Amino acid sequence: MRAFLIDAVVTFNFWVLFYFLALNLIYVILFAASLVEVLRFIKRTFFSDYQQILQSDMTWPISILVPAHNEEKNIVESIRSLQLVNYGEFEIIVINDDSTDRTLAKLIEAFELRRVDKVYRKSLTTQQVRGIYGSLTHSNLLVIDKERGGKSDALNAGINLARFPLFCSVDADSIIEDNALLRVVKPFMEHPGEMVAVGGIVRIANGCEVHEGRIAKVHLPPTSLPIFQVVEYLRAFLTGRMGWSVLRSLLIISGAFGLYKKSDVIAVGGYDPESDTEDLELVVRLHQYCRERKLRYRIVFVPDPVCWTEAPTTFKILRLQRNRWHRGLLQSLWRHKRMFFNPRYGVIGLFAFPYFLMFEMIGPFIEIAGYVAVPAAWALGILNIQFMVLFFVLSMLAGVFLSVAAVLLEEISFRRYNSWQDLLKLLLFGALENFGYRQILSIFKVKAFFDFLRRRRGWGDMKRRGFHKRQISSPNPASF
Amino acid sequence: MEQGGPMYTFLVWAIGSFFTVFVLLVLVIVAMKSRRQWQESRWRTRRAQLEPALFKYVAGREPLETYTGGALDASDRPIVEQIFFDLSRIVSGHVIDRAHQAFEQLGFVDYYIHRLDSHRWWTRAEAAEKLGLMGSRRAIPPLVAKMDDLIPDVRVRVARALGSIGSPEAVRPLVHALRAPGRWSAIRVSGILIAAGNEAVQALLEEFYALPMHAQLSAIDIFARIRSLDTVGLLRDLLRHEQPDLRARAAFALGTIGDPGSLDLLTGALRDRAWAVRAMAAKALGRIRDESCIPALCGALADTEWWVRANAAEALKNKGERGTQALLSMLDAQDIYAAQQAVQMLQEAGVLDTLVSQLGSQEPGRRQEALEVMAKLVRLRRTDLLTEMAHNHPESSIRQRLSILLGLRLSPEPVA
Numbered sequence: 001m002r003a004f005l006i007d008a009v010v011t012f013n014f015w016v017l018f019y020f021l022a023l024n025l026i027y028v029i030l031f032a033a034s035l036v037e038v039l040r041f042i043k044r045t046f047f048s049d050y051q052q053i054l055q056s057d058m059t060w061p062i063s064i065l066v067p068a069h070n071e072e073k074n075i076v077e078s079i080r081s082l083q084l085v086n087y088g089e090f091e092i093i094v095i096n097d098d099s100t101d102r103t104l105a106k107l108i109e110a111f112e113l114r115r116v117d118k119v120y121r122k123s124l125t126t127q128q129v130r131g132i133y134g135s136l137t138h139s140n141l142l143v144i145d146k147e148r149g150g151k152s153d154a155l156n157a158g159i160n161l162a163r164f165p166l167f168c169s170v171d172a173d174s175i176i177e178d179n180a181l182l183r184v185v186k187p188f189m190e191h192p193g194e195m196v197a198v199g200g201i202v203r204i205a206n207g208c209e210v211h212e213g214r215i216a217k218v219h220l221p222p223t224s225l226p227i228f229q230v231v232e233y234l235r236a237f238l239t240g241r242m243g244w245s246v247l248r249s250l251l252i253i254s255g256a257f258g259l260y261k262k263s264d265v266i267a268v269g270g271y272d273p274e275s276d277t278e279d280l281e282l283v284v285r286l287h288q289y290c291r292e293r294k295l296r297y298r299i300v301f302v303p304d305p306v307c308w309t310e311a312p313t314t315f316k317i318l319r320l321q322r323n324r325w326h327r328g329l330l331q332s333l334w335r336h337k338r339m340f341f342n343p344r345y346g347v348i349g350l351f352a353f354p355y356f357l358m359f360e361m362i363g364p365f366i367e368i369a370g371y372v373a374v375p376a377a378w379a380l381g382i383l384n385i386q387f388m389v390l391f392f393v394l395s396m397l398a399g400v401f402l403s404v405a406a407v408l409l410e411e412i413s414f415r416r417y418n419s420w421q422d423l424l425k426l427l428l429f430g431a432l433e434n435f436g437y438r439q440i441l442s443i444f445k446v447k448a449f450f451d452f453l454r455r456r457r458g459w460g461d462m463k464r465r466g467f468h469k470r471q472i473s474s475p476n477p478a479s480f
Numbered sequence: 481m482e483q484g485g486p487m488y489t490f491l492v493w494a495i496g497s498f499f500t501v502f503v504l505l506v507l508v509i510v511a512m513k514s515r516r517q518w519q520e521s522r523w524r525t526r527r528a529q530l531e532p533a534l535f536k537y538v539a540g541r542e543p544l545e546t547y548t549g550g551a552l553d554a555s556d557r558p559i560v561e562q563i564f565f566d567l568s569r570i571v572s573g574h575v576i577d578r579a580h581q582a583f584e585q586l587g588f589v590d591y592y593i594h595r596l597d598s599h600r601w602w603t604r605a606e607a608a609e610k611l612g613l614m615g616s617r618r619a620i621p622p623l624v625a626k627m628d629d630l631i632p633d634v635r636v637r638v639a640r641a642l643g644s645i646g647s648p649e650a651v652r653p654l655v656h657a658l659r660a661p662g663r664w665s666a667i668r669v670s671g672i673l674i675a676a677g678n679e680a681v682q683a684l685l686e687e688f689y690a691l692p693m694h695a696q697l698s699a700i701d702i703f704a705r706i707r708s709l710d711t712v713g714l715l716r717d718l719l720r721h722e723q724p725d726l727r728a729r730a731a732f733a734l735g736t737i738g739d740p741g742s743l744d745l746l747t748g749a750l751r752d753r754a755w756a757v758r759a760m761a762a763k764a765l766g767r768i769r770d771e772s773c774i775p776a777l778c779g780a781l782a783d784t785e786w787w788v789r790a791n792a793a794e795a796l797k798n799k800g801e802r803g804t805q806a807l808l809s810m811l812d813a814q815d816i817y818a819a820q821q822a823v824q825m826l827q828e829a830g831v832l833d834t835l836v837s838q839l840g841s842q843e844p845g846r847r848q849e850a851l852e853v854m855a856k857l858v859r860l861r862r863t864d865l866l867t868e869m870a871h872n873h874p875e876s877s878i879r880q881r882l883s884i885l886l887g888l889r890l891s892p893e894p895v896a
Binding site for chain 2: 043044049052053055056058059114115116117118119121131132134189386387390391393394397398400401404405407408411412415420423427
């Protein structure tokens with residue numbers, strides 16, 4: 001029996017080592033791809049290009065969709081901020097998803113809304129629309145008041161009312177930068193026939209100074225938990241999504257900020273109200289749709305259209321958020337299981353899906369099993385202390401390397417965190433996140449896996465407390 | 481795992497590698513940030529020192545050295561350049577001429593002409609962009625030579641530079657550049673051709689039928705933006721072209737140009753077999769100041785395609801009083817979609833607000849006229865706005881009349 005246990009532990013050790021090497025090799029490939037792409041992006045970015053997009057009649061107009069459920073604290077400020085974006089022709093459609101607070105009342109007061117008899121095309125099925133409001137003061141603002149159906153349902157209602165060929169989904173509790181639309185639309189201008197969706201980067205607003213709905217000064221958050229998330233977001237967006245985008249395997253565009261071709265989204269049936277992560281599910285379905293029809297298409301990430309959002313500041317809300325993200329990921333992987341290792345779906349089926357299965361779904365179990373196996377091996381007297389220490393140091397260093405690499409990409413490219421203090425904090429927290437934070441996230445994911453098996457649904461109670469103090473929930477940076 | 485064994489060696493080697501890379505990355509980050517901050521600080525200081533002298537120079541007539549107190553350092557080049565470019569955006573005339581003289585005198589033009597031959601495409605593109613901003617006619621020949629660059633981004637910037645210098649040599653290569661596929665190239669090239677005006681129109685007219693279709697579509701957009709009457713003949717011909725995209729774009733362009741002579745053709749296009757053409761024809765008719773097309777637009781309100789109905793309704797809204805009357809008459813239409821579009825446009829045009837106010841009129845005829853329209857809205861079940869007004873209109877008599885009409889039981893005071 002003891003010999004068997006020893007064999008099992010040694011085999012497990014080798015298996016974990018192999019797994020670890022494979023995972024880190026993929027991370028290094030993603031980082032290298034991201035580095036090359038970021039450098040290329042910077043070289044190709046001329047400010048005058050954006051001026052031309054702004055001034056051209058040929059630039060596609062955009063419908064901005066803002067789903068809102070109980071957003072009375074910040075909805076008016078958010079819409080005022082959206083009204084100021086630097087873009088030619090756009091409309092803003094706020095979808096009040098049966099808020100029980102004064103969201104609708106505040107909008108009515110602030111923008112002098114009144115009911116209008118607008119022709120509404122039901123391209124996508126949604127919950128009942130109670131009414132459509134137009135603004136007397138802002139001709140490009142419309143508000144849909146509808147029965148509760150969740151964020152996906154709200155977005156689908158917005159798509160039904162949208163007039164323009166492109167729509168941008170924006171969370172009501174986020175702030176998009178002035179030039180974000182100009183930047184996110186550029187790939188559509190470059191590849192109009194092929195572009196299906198473009199995602200922008202989401203950054204964390206905790207600690208930043210907000211003035212009149214704009215980020216006036218960028219700072220790191222004052223507390224530890226959001227700083228860990230800043231490093232995590234940098235890694236996930238600048239290294240992860242950038243790399244996946246280069247490999248044409250981008251599976252996630254944050255619900256907080258993404259631009260889509262409306263006709264393609266309608267063709268796949270819009271957002272899925274049954275999914276916990278409607279953003280991921282939509283992108284997977286778009287890939288599936290295009291691959292099955294052998295269409296030439298692109299779904300890309302561009303790193304400089306910035307959307308600012310607030311990160312959870314307590315572990316309780318972080319747990320709810322990550323639980324939902326992970327459940328959503330598992331739902332989508334399960335629903336589209338026929339894409340696994342299916343050459344029909346190209347790199348998505350042969351690489352991206354297996355990666356998410358092997359490393360995103362199973363990874364947390366391996367990590368937790370490792371922490372359990374060490375004391376078990378010690379109890380059996382078969383713990384190789386030398387191996388354990390060396391492997392532990394290696395895995396921590398690999399984690400630190402990836403975080404620091406993401407900070408390097410930030411420093412090469414967009415440099416939002418200007419002070420030395422912020423930079424040193426980023427480096428420090430990039431190292432520290434491997435000692436506790438990462439493990440806690442793994443536990444959240446393991447719990448989410450069992451919740452998925454139990455078919456638990458929903459967002460949990462994500463409390464909002466107004467723009468400066470609020471906890472929010474939305475974008476999924478999906479760790480690599 | 482034994483010390484010195486392959487596993488041990490591998491782990492130690494991997495740790496050493498990761499640690500070395502980690503230290504290197506940190507050093508690179510710190511070095512980059514230090515360098516950048518030093519440069520920014522120097523830039524700010526030097527700019528503050530140079531700006532007053534350069535402002536005096538552009539306002540004066542003496543050579544640059546007179547104001548700067550001697551020759552400028554090579555490291556000042558980007559700062560001086562930026563100051564002049566910033567000035568160029570907000571001023572014109574003599575100041576621009578002086579800035580251009582300075583670019584020549586300081587050797588900036590030669591510097592960027594030389595960089596047009598760089599092996600890095602982005603350096604060539606940047607050089608072309610800067611030469612365009614510097615406005616030196618001496619740069620025209622090397623820029624024209626670069627119109628054949630292999631990289632489209634360079635070609636477009638060269639073309640734009642030639643356009644901003646005001647060189648007619650740019651027009652032909654630009655028309656050629658329209659052939660490059662992609663909306664992005666089209667946007668960039670079109671912008672320059674539009675700025676070139678009539679010269680671009682003539683070149684495009686000559687080469688139109690030799691262009692591929694996507695370039696023809698861009699050319700039609702350019703005609704629409706320039707609004708040249710010289711293009712009307714071609715656009716009318718295109719309304720009969722076999723390609724629906726060309727027909728649709730030509731209809732749109734004729735509307736933008738506002739050519740009343742094309743009215744019959746556009747009215748005929750409302751019966752085109754392609755819905756996109758019908759939609760664009762409706763849009764175009766809304767832009768032409770003529771009311772004879774109103775009956776045809778009323779017919780288009782009952783089109784099977786939503787966009788045609790929407791554009792026809794919008795066009796009727798733009799037709800003034802007669803358009804409004806047509807929209808009001810459409811409330812009796814058998815086609816429910818036509819009636820709904822008419823309601824939406826009447827609301828957007830503010831006609832319903834006026835009619836609601838008429839409910840408080842002392843003249844029975846005007847009240848009756850308004851009530852009849854309201855009754856039609858009730859029949860069509862398009863009463864959201866009326867209900868809102870029944871709650872919130874400031875005049876109690878109007879609220880009362882509306883609530884009776886809508887069968888509502890309302891409070892005597894406005895809700896809002």
